[in-house]
Amino acid sequence: MKHAEGESRNGVPIRPATVSARTHEITRLKSYRDEGFLRTVYEDVEDYAQIHLKFSDGTVADIFASDLVLGGVQNSLEVICNNHRTRCNLNPINALETYSASEDRFKDVYVVEKIGTKQGWSHPAPDESWQHGYPQEFQDFMESIWHDREPLSGIALARETTAVIYSSYVSAELGGAETRMPEF
Numbered sequence: 001m002k003h004a005e006g007e008s009r010n011g012v013p014i015r016p017a018t019v020s021a022r023t024h025e026i027t028r029l030k031s032y033r034d035e036g037f038l039r040t041v042y043e044d045v046e047d048y049a050q051i052h053l054k055f056s057d058g059t060v061a062d063i064f065a066s067d068l069v070l071g072g073v074q075n076s077l078e079v080i081c082n083n084h085r086t087r088c089n090l091n092p093i094n095a096l097e098t099y100s101a102s103e104d105r106f107k108d109v110y111v112v113e114k115i116g117t118k119q120g121w122s123h124p125a126p127d128e129s130w131q132h133g134y135p136q137e138f139q140d141f142m143e144s145i146w147h148d149r150e151p152l153s154g155i156a157l158a159r160e161t162t163a164v165i166y167s168s169y170v171s172a173e174l175g176g177a178e179t180r181m182p183e184f
Contacts, residue, residue: 001079002055003157015056015181016160021168022176024048026068037070037116051168054178072115072122092123093131159184 006014023046026032034040051063075090092112099121100106106118112125125131137153144151163182171179 002057002059002061003160006057013156013160014059016053016164016167017056018054018178018180019051019164019167019171020176020178021049021051021171023169023172038068042067046172049168049172051164053164070116073113091125091132093125093128094123095131096124096126098122098124156184 002014002016004013006012025046026048027034027038027040027042032040047067049063049065051065053061053063055061073091077088077090079086079088098111100119103117103119109118109124111118111122112128115122129135140152143149163184167179167181171177
């Protein structure tokens, strides 16, 4: 979003300047009590991460990711500005809500990714692929070939995204120390 904001305002993307991150392996702690509801068989990978980004314009973003969240996948985006606040539920998308008194009612029905039970309230995705933007990504890719243009999420954004992830791991290895993003 900051990339697009900078391009629309000044013709130059707003870049991440620094990142600080912490990662943890909560389910592998000796004191962790496995109640059987979370997947705990991961090897050599964190199950909790917090990333703080500072951008070249001084604004900030916080990213939280965890496999320790009960109730299925929870991916959301919240934008807090001086003139509005916007919440976007990426997954689960709450456009549809269903209540089932019995687990068996939806026994053979896909409801949504990583849901623990189909009993009670759930948010089935009527067209999960479309709501996650997959067909739109393919459409843009094909149009970029046809019109001989770069995709909307082009190489510069891909490079920035990869650099943020890599720099986050460097920061986490340094105990969460603020790490400067590489210059391109």
